[in-house]
Amino acid sequence: MAKKESKQFKDQLKEIEKILEWFNAQEELDVEEALEKVKQASALIKLSKTRLKEVENEFKDIKREIEEE
Amino acid sequence: MEDEKEKIFTVSEYIEILNTFLKCEEIKLIGEVSQVQKAVSGHVYFSLKDQNSDAVMSSVIWKGNYMRCGIHMEVGMELLLTGHPQIYAPRGTFSFQADTIELRGEGALKKAYDELKKKLEGEGIFAPERKRPLPELIHKIGVITSREGAVIHDFVNNLGKFGYQVSLVDSRVEGQQAVKSLIEAIHTLKKKDIEVLVIIRGGGSLESLQAFNNEALVREVVNFPVPVIAGIGHDKDVPLVALAADVMVSTPTAATHLINYSWQEAYAKIGQMSQILTRVAQEIKRISADIDLSWSSIIDHVVERIEAIKQKIAFAEQTIKFNDPTRQLKFGYSIVRKGGKVVKNVRGVEKGDLLNVQLSDGSVESTVDRVTI
Numbered sequence A: 001m002a003k004k005e006s007k008q009f010k011d012q013l014k015e016i017e018k019i020l021e022w023f024n025a026q027e028e029l030d031v032e033e034a035l036e037k038v039k040q041a042s043a044l045i046k047l048s049k050t051r052l053k054e055v056e057n058e059f060k061d062i063k064r065e066i067e068e069e
Numbered sequence B: 001m002e003d004e005k006e007k008i009f010t011v012s013e014y015i016e017i018l019n020t021f022l023k024c025e026e027i028k029l030i031g032e033v034s035q036v037q038k039a040v041s042g043h044v045y046f047s048l049k050d051q052n053s054d055a056v057m058s059s060v061i062w063k064g065n066y067m068r069c070g071i072h073m074e075v076g077m078e079l080l081l082t083g084h085p086q087i088y089a090p091r092g093t094f095s096f097q098a099d100t101i102e103l104r105g106e107g108a109l110k111k112a113y114d115e116l117k118k119k120l121e122g123e124g125i126f127a128p129e130r131k132r133p134l135p136e137l138i139h140k141i142g143v144i145t146s147r148e149g150a151v152i153h154d155f156v157n158n159l160g161k162f163g164y165q166v167s168l169v170d171s172r173v174e175g176q177q178a179v180k181s182l183i184e185a186i187h188t189l190k191k192k193d194i195e196v197l198v199i200i201r202g203g204g205s206l207e208s209l210q211a212f213n214n215e216a217l218v219r220e221v222v223n224f225p226v227p228v229i230a231g232i233g234h235d236k237d238v239p240l241v242a243l244a245a246d247v248m249v250s251t252p253t254a255a256t257h258l259i260n261y262s263w264q265e266a267y268a269k270i271g272q273m274s275q276i277l278t279r280v281a282q283e284i285k286r287i288s289a290d291i292d293l294s295w296s297s298i299i300d301h302v303v304e305r306i307e308a309i310k311q312k313i314a315f316a317e318q319t320i321k322f323n324d325p326t327r328q329l330k331f332g333y334s335i336v337r338k339g340g341k342v343v344k345n346v347r348g349v350e351k352g353d354l355l356n357v358q359l360s361d362g363s364v365e366s367t368v369d370r371v372t373i
Helices: A003-025 A031-068 B011-023 B063-069 B106-125 B149-159 B176-188 B215-222 B240-244 B251-321 B323-332
Strands: B027-038 B042-048 B056-061 B080-089 B093-103 B140-145 B165-170 B196-201 B229-230 B247-249 B337-338 B354-358 B363-367
Touching: A003 A031, A003 B251, A031 B080, A031 B251, A031 B323, B011 B080, B027 B056, B027 B093, B056 B063, B056 B080, B063 B093, B063 B176, B093 B106, B106 B215, B106 B240, B140 B149, B140 B176, B149 B196, B149 B240, B149 B251, B165 B176, B176 B196, B176 B215, B196 B251, B215 B240, B229 B251, B247 B251, B323 B337, B323 B363
Parallel strands: B056 B093, B140 B165, B140 B196, B196 B229, B229 B247
Antiparallel strands: B027 B042, B027 B080, B042 B056, B080 B093, B337 B354, B354 B363
């Protein structure tokens, strides 16, 4: 995984983490803000899932290559 | 038989017959030199007499034999001659024809030894810088010694099993008579394909080793085309042949050790190399096992990490879904907006306002008829 992509992925996970913390911290949910956060979180989760799938496939390829040697 | 008794011989025929009889057996004759005449031809005519009587024997030694013996004959020397008597036909004189002459008496031998040693030293014959190194991993060996006796057995028994090719030339090794035999042996081996020449014999006194103090033999050794090892046992005075040889040892067994040495060293090196290779192979195996272990540990780490992130994302997905306000719409709740902003209470809502009501499957636009608190 390239360095830039790796940083992006880490940042996305951190952002998700922050949103979760935000939800946990709310005693009374602000619907408008909550909706905004849900939107953000959904987008980040989608990106993270895609990236994680790519990483997993890349790793499987490397593993197969090494084990075939 | 009758015919033979009556036969009449000519002088030459008779002398020839006599000489044939006289030549039959080799005679050893000892006496003191009373007169010496060295002819221009190189032959030496001399008289040998008993020390305690007047008996005299006219004698001769031919140039080749005289040169080989390495003795400078002088009046008063005590000599042991080996040869046979003969009648010289042109003059009818009787004389002893010596094939070899050797000095008698320790004093005379020691004197001759010292003189020759000094002479050869002066020529640099024994100089260390003249010595040739022995080749490594010797394969073809020329050996000169007596086929009889323990010496050759000691040599053969101690020579390692390294596939040597030994050319043995049998030679006399005792007394002055051995010189001729030793020189012939050297000439024989000169023609053979050998890498080293070994001359060996057991220990002996100055008298018995005098062949090895012979000048002609020393020069043959010095001029031999390959290095020479001399393994000649001795008491006090080191034989001159041994001093002139490229390497001198005191026993035939020591000579074999010299020859075996480079082979034993080579085998030891092979053994060491083999140990090193085994160690390298073990190290490669160990490193390979370490790499396998590291690889497997890396795989475990990565799999664990991916799994952890997956779970984290799944958990986040669940939490977000749970906290999504639109989820409540399915239970009959709705979100009311005025001018795009969520209406949380009736304050700010007036009759006639246009409100947007979001439901689970769509939205409704409505106008406020009445506001109650």
